Amino acid sequence: MFTTFAAAMGNRWTVRFSATWVERPIMYVALVGYPSCGKTPPHRLALSPLLNLDHEYDREYCAKLKAYKQWGAKSPKERAALSLPEEMERPRRRCHVVVDATIEALIGAMRDNPQGVILYSDELESLFANFNRYNSSDESYFLSAFSGTPFKYIRKSTDEHIFLPNPYCSIIGSTQPGRLAKQFGGERVVNGFSSRFLKVYPDITDMPTWGSDRMPDGIMEQWERIIRKVVTFDFKGKEQPIELTFSLE
Template identity: 70%
Template sequence: HSLPEEMKMPKRKCHVVVDSTVEALIGALRDNPRGVLIYKDEIDSLLSNFNRYNSSDEGYFLSLFSGTPFKYSRKSNNEHIFLANPYCSIIGTTQPGRLGEQFGGKRMMNGFSSRFLKVYPEIDKMPSWNDTAMPDSVLEEWERIIRKVVAATPSTDQEGKATSIELLFSQEAKLRVIQWKDEVNNKAYAETDSDAVRALCGKLETYLVRFCLVIQIMHCICGESGMDKIEPGTAELAIRLTEYFRNMESRIAPEIETGILDNRFTELLGNLRDSFTTAEAVREALQLGISESSVKRFLRDGGRGFVKKKSHGCYRKI
């Protein structure tokens, strides 16, 4: 028997997405309008696949940060998807030696790197093992909180669509946030010539507002305050959290800069003139054991921030 025409394909509800290809992610965002999380134990598996199959992948993730409305057409089944308010969080881990390749060069200049909040704790020695366990009461309380967050359902309009909840800043909280912008963030922006630092200043302003929203809602979920406005205490906590991530970025930036080039490409650039051609780079690279395709890809990607294209087949070192 054929299916009735009015039947709709069931939507796959989820919070965490495993398949992070753009097509799979867009399908998940369509079925989960409240947003999803991409979790990668090794974030390199996500970043290294950008632009492998579609040159617009990285650009899509750049715009996804701002929740930009997005239209997508699946040629396989002639499906057209419109995401009015896409939201996706990404969390993952990596090694310090991989930071340059993952977040350096062009990704530092175009704001891709500053879209990621980074944590780089000072660990001088390996922690010891012991048999201490998290108390069951703490685990149960945390599960209760998270389930309450997930179950929190916004109101719906007459058509059954979820309506958003708008939280405004209290006057005192608004003045505190403005003070931070004028006295801290604007000052940091004015005192640097680094495009990367300036890009970070812009993204931290976005994160500050988001931190205010998350902290206020969590206070409400835990019964510590209401959900009618952003309170002064919330703004203060959000500012402290924002400055924590600024400090983390300042610690991690040298790792990104020094890890951008491996020894072979460092030697390659050292052997080339300030201005050089593709043929000269290929000839020198072959002597260092670097394949022609690798060096051409290196040049095409802007030498990870160390090379600028002058004209077709001609480059100069920055």
């Protein structure tokens, strides 16, 4: 829930630690537990307000994309007759959650969503397995992205140049105790990759079993209202973030 709230805040908020040190709420979180101990359900529950928003955005995007394709199928004379605009920009897909994406897809999502996104990988192994598969700099990208370092990217397939002055990407996923040494040991301890991840390792001795208990009335509705209140802002990426400062206390 803490990570979801941070992703909802995104690029709209910063905190100043010193004259030269300003941070945004970027979090890399790994939930650690044995297989079938119940890691996935709380992930989905916590992320559900952002996923519900993405579902609404998708409906809006599909309607705009349909209008754009209809516009593109008409000649300039037909557009004039129907009082359609001479130029029309292809709509961009709004989202908060990106699921198991390549670096290229992730960068495209951050370009289209300057407020920032959260990368959700149910099993972090699938994310790490793609490191260096397409590009040798994937791991180094996530090293610098943790600090929100400005980033330039060139899509060779389309010769598209993307510049992200304030990239925001949080990560949340799960893994097993037996995978920790491979995923976060060795060189990843030395280069700081492991230190960027908050490992949450609850002491789960009993595997969850079937039960008739339900979530108390109003809890998820309240969580939905909280997250929607945080993200209800048409962020374009040009606004100045709200900066928080620490008192001596």
